[in-house]
Amino acid sequence: MQPFTKHTGTVLPLDRLNVDTDQMVPKQFLKSQSKTGFGRVLFYDWRYLPGEKPNPDFILNSPRYQGVSVLLARANFGCGSSREHAPWAIADYGFRVLIAPSYADIFYSNCFKNGILPVTLSEQQVDELFKRAEKEQGYALTVDLPSQTVSDAHGLKYNFEIDEFRKRVLLEGLDDIGLTLKYEAKITTFEQTHHPSATLYAPVDAKYAPKARQQ
Amino acid sequence: MMQIMNPKTMYRKIWDAHLVRQTPGEPSLIYVDRHLVHETTTPQAFTGLKEAGRKVRRPDLTFAVMDHAVPTKDRNLPIVDEIAAGQLQALARNCREFGITLFDMSSHNQGIIHVIGPELGITQPGQTIVCGDSHTSTHGAFGTLAFGIGTSEVEHVLATQCLSQYESKTMRIVVDGARANGVSAKDIILAIIRKIGIMGGTGHVVEYTGEAIRALSMEGRMTVCNMSIEGGARAGMVAPDDTTFAYLEGRPYVPRGKEFQAAVETWKLLPSDEGAEFDVTVTLDASKLSPQVTWGTNPGMVTGVNDRVPDPASYSDPDDQKAVTRALEYMGLKAGTPMVDIPLDRIFIGSCTNSRLSDLRAAARVVAGKHIAKNLKEALVVPGSMTIKAQAESEGLDRIFRDAGFEWRDSGCSMCIAMNPDIVPPGERAASTSNRNFEGRQGKDSRSHLVSPVMAAAAAIAGHFVDIREWNVDAVE
Numbered sequence: 001m002q003p004f005t006k007h008t009g010t011v012l013p014l015d016r017l018n019v020d021t022d023q024m025v026p027k028q029f030l031k032s033q034s035k036t037g038f039g040r041v042l043f044y045d046w047r048y049l050p051g052e053k054p055n056p057d058f059i060l061n062s063p064r065y066q067g068v069s070v071l072l073a074r075a076n077f078g079c080g081s082s083r084e085h086a087p088w089a090i091a092d093y094g095f096r097v098l099i100a101p102s103y104a105d106i107f108y109s110n111c112f113k114n115g116i117l118p119v120t121l122s123e124q125q126v127d128e129l130f131k132r133a134e135k136e137q138g139y140a141l142t143v144d145l146p147s148q149t150v151s152d153a154h155g156l157k158y159n160f161e162i163d164e165f166r167k168r169v170l171l172e173g174l175d176d177i178g179l180t181l182k183y184e185a186k187i188t189t190f191e192q193t194h195h196p197s198a199t200l201y202a203p204v205d206a207k208y209a210p211k212a213r214q215q
Numbered sequence: 216m217m218q219i220m221n222p223k224t225m226y227r228k229i230w231d232a233h234l235v236r237q238t239p240g241e242p243s244l245i246y247v248d249r250h251l252v253h254e255t256t257t258p259q260a261f262t263g264l265k266e267a268g269r270k271v272r273r274p275d276l277t278f279a280v281m282d283h284a285v286p287t288k289d290r291n292l293p294i295v296d297e298i299a300a301g302q303l304q305a306l307a308r309n310c311r312e313f314g315i316t317l318f319d320m321s322s323h324n325q326g327i328i329h330v331i332g333p334e335l336g337i338t339q340p341g342q343t344i345v346c347g348d349s350h351t352s353t354h355g356a357f358g359t360l361a362f363g364i365g366t367s368e369v370e371h372v373l374a375t376q377c378l379s380q381y382e383s384k385t386m387r388i389v390v391d392g393a394r395a396n397g398v399s400a401k402d403i404i405l406a407i408i409r410k411i412g413i414m415g416g417t418g419h420v421v422e423y424t425g426e427a428i429r430a431l432s433m434e435g436r437m438t439v440c441n442m443s444i445e446g447g448a449r450a451g452m453v454a455p456d457d458t459t460f461a462y463l464e465g466r467p468y469v470p471r472g473k474e475f476q477a478a479v480e481t482w483k484l485l486p487s488d489e490g491a492e493f494d495v496t497v498t499l500d501a502s503k504l505s506p507q508v509t510w511g512t513n514p515g516m517v518t519g520v521n522d523r524v525p526d527p528a529s530y531s532d533p534d535d536q537k538a539v540t541r542a543l544e545y546m547g548l549k550a551g552t553p554m555v556d557i558p559l560d561r562i563f564i565g566s567c568t569n570s571r572l573s574d575l576r577a578a579a580r581v582v583a584g585k586h587i588a589k590n591l592k593e594a595l596v597v598p599g600s601m602t603i604k605a606q607a608e609s610e611g612l613d614r615i616f617r618d619a620g621f622e623w624r625d626s627g628c629s630m631c632i633a634m635n636p637d638i639v640p641p642g643e644r645a646a647s648t649s650n651r652n653f654e655g656r657q658g659k660d661s662r663s664h665l666v667s668p669v670m671a672a673a674a675a676i677a678g679h680f681v682d683i684r685e686w687n688v689d690a691v692e
Contacts, residue, residue, distance in 0.1 A: 206322060
C-alpha cells in the first residue's frame, strides 16, 4: 500500500449530507473483477448526463475544481453499501485525503486499506473550510499525518485525532495481512480450543464442498 | 436470582470467545467462524490472495453463493450481460480452486446469501460471521456477531480466518408493546431508523430487546437486524431463545439429537447478563406504530402511511432543509401530499430484508382473489431462495401471485440492487420491500419507497399506498 505522510492539494467542497457509496460507484460498475479504473466512474450519476456527457452542474466537472486531491465532505460520508469500489474510485480519481465531520464505519475502515487518509474535524471546523474553499479559487490544504494537522496558506491550523495504530499503518504503508500472519502461531493455537465446525448433517445441493475438518 | 459478577453483554461474550490476540493500542484479532462470499465483492480478494501466493486458510468455514447479479428468469439461457457472467465464472473458478462450498445458479439451495445462511443452518448462535456485504447484520437475529466488510478484509479473512477489529460501543434498543395487525417487523426497524437517524448507530453494535422483538418470528428478527446498517450500526443482534432453537433444529448444518441439545445449552448462555451495561439505550413502543413508508432518498426519511410528505421548512437545521428539498426534488414529490395519494409504477417484493416464506405468505393473503392495479407496469415477487420458492409453490402461493398479475421469479438480489436486468426505469416510482431508497439504487433516476411486504402487496392492488390495517386481512408475517 502507498504510504501517507504529508499531502498538499486543492480542495473539492462536496456540500451534501449522507453521501452513500451507491453514489460514489453505482451498481452497474460492481461487475468488474479489477481494482483499477474506477476514477472515471466516481459519482457517475451526478457527474454525467446521458451519453456520458459531463454534467456542468456537478461540482467535480467545474473548471475551477480540476486537479483536486482533498475531498471536503459533510457528515456520515460513505454510508450504505460496504463496496470497497468506493475508496478505489476515490483514490483512482486522485484524492488522497477526505475531511468530514463523520464517516460510516465500513467505508472509514476501507479507506485505510487504500492509502486514503479520512480526517475527522468538528462540524464548525468543516463549515469554516467549506466557506474558505467556496470563496477562494484554488484553495489548498496541507494535511500532515505525523503532526496530525490540517493547515492552509492563511494561517488556519486544525489538529485532528486519529487512532495510533491506523496512523502507523498509513505512515508505513503496511500490509494488513502480512501483519496478521506474524501471529499465525497464535491463530493455530486458538484453533486447537475453538472449533467452529461446519459439519453437514443433511444433503445440500452444492459444488466443491470440502470435507469438514476433523476436530 | 444469583447476582452475576461483572455482567456482560451478548456482544462482549461473543467478542471474548473469539479473541485470538489483544494488545493495548492495537486492534484485536478476532476469529471468524463463518465467512460468506458472493460474486460481487470477492474477485479482487481472490486475485490478491493468489498474487501473494497465499491460500484460503479455512475453506471448510467459507461458503459461497451467486446472488447479486444473477438473472431471475430464463436461467436456462446464457447470461446476456457478459461482464456479470465473467464475475459468476470467476467465483466458480475460485471456489473450485480452493475447495469452497458453492451454491451456484443451478443449485436448488441457491438464494440471497443472508437468506440461505440461516435457512441451511450455516448461521448459528454465538458465531462470528462476516461477508463482503453490509447486510450481513441480518445474521445477528440468531445471537451472532455478524457484520459487513470490505474486499481488502475479505482477502484478510480468506488468508487468516481472522479480522483486525476495534471493539464497538453498544446500543440497546428496547421495543415494547404489541404491534397491530398490519404493522410488521419492517415497520419496527423503519421507525427505529427514523428515531435514531441513519447515523445514530455509527460505531455501535445494537442489541434489540423487548417484548415486541421477542414476539417476532426468526424471519421478522432477520428483517430488523438486516437494516441495522441503515441506522449506521455495523451489527445488530437479538438474543437466542426457544424461537431461535425451534427454527434451527433439523436444518442441514445444525447438529442432531444429543449434539443439538448440547449446542442449545451453550446457546442459552449467550443472552446479555442482567445488569450488563450498554453505552446507549433507546426505547420504542410498537403499539403506537403505524405502517411506515419512506418518502425520501435514505431509509431515515420515513413516515406513517397516514401522514404527509414533509415540508423542508419544518426542519430546524438548514442542512436538513437542504437535504429534504433535494430528496423531494429527486423523488418528484410535493410537500404536504398525503402518502396514500402517491401513485406507483412498480412493485418489488424481495431482497435479503423481506423475501422469506412468512413474508410471501402474508403478501399472498393480501392479494388473493384480487388483481394488481391498471396503472402498474410491473409487479415482481422474487423469493429469497430457491428453497423458499419451492416451498411457496407447494403451498400454491405462486398461483395466487400470478393470478393477481405478479411475476413469479427465481431467487437473487434482483431489483434491490438492480445489477441484473430487474431495474426500475428513470423517473418511475416503486414500492419496494428492500432496504435502500438511495438515489439511483434501483436504477438510474428511479424513485424507491421502502415498505413491508403486506404494504407492498396492498399498494400493488390499489395502485397507490394504502393503510393495510383498514383491509380485513390477516397481515401478520
